[in-house]
Amino acid sequence: MPKSLPLVDMSAPVCCPPVAAGPIDDASALEVALRLKAIADPARVKLMSLLLTAAAGERTTGDLATAIALTESTVSHHLGQLRTAGLIESERRGMSVYHRARRDALSALCFVLDPNCCA
Template identity: 55%
Template sequence: MPKTLPVIDISAPICCAPMSETPLDDDAALEMALRLKALADPARIRLVSILLTEEGRGVCTCDLAAMVGLTEATTSHHLGQLRKAGMVTPQRRGMNVYYQARVDSLHALCVALGATTGCC
């Protein structure tokens, strides 16, 4: 049985020095682990990727579900986990919910991981 991590508020962008500068303390390591756990699913990675390419416009849950080939309920679940981790933000428009990536939060995670430049 996998170990359950405690529930803490991780909706604000992570704020710590890159891991390569100084070892993380227990609290910072836990915050990092919870954020990475939220991303540790191929569907969630795809959702974040789609939302990053549509930056500023927002994408309806129904359209996201079609793009990733999942039901709207499953897509909403994944988006909820990303929202709790502070990586996306919802906006209700009538009967639909539109999501946008929180670029500041995703960038802060990259900086904390030490990825300040592009890869390759």
């Protein structure tokens, strides 16, 4: 039976010193690893790309499913993983769910990995 990872509240952007600043503690390492794990899938990378480049800043589940040629249920699963990691936010409007990237969370993750990335 695979070992399950502990639950971590990832609703807020990752907040810890950059990994290059010195040895990172276990809790901070887990926070970073869980977020990286959430995006470490080709479909999720494509979804993030579509959300980050969306003209209106957001797209529906159906829109995204069509764009990456997957079923809506599969896309919903991937979006759920990204949402749990705090990398996207979603809002139901009528029968559709609209998704948008959380740029603050992505910027924070980039900064934790390399404090000079956004300079």
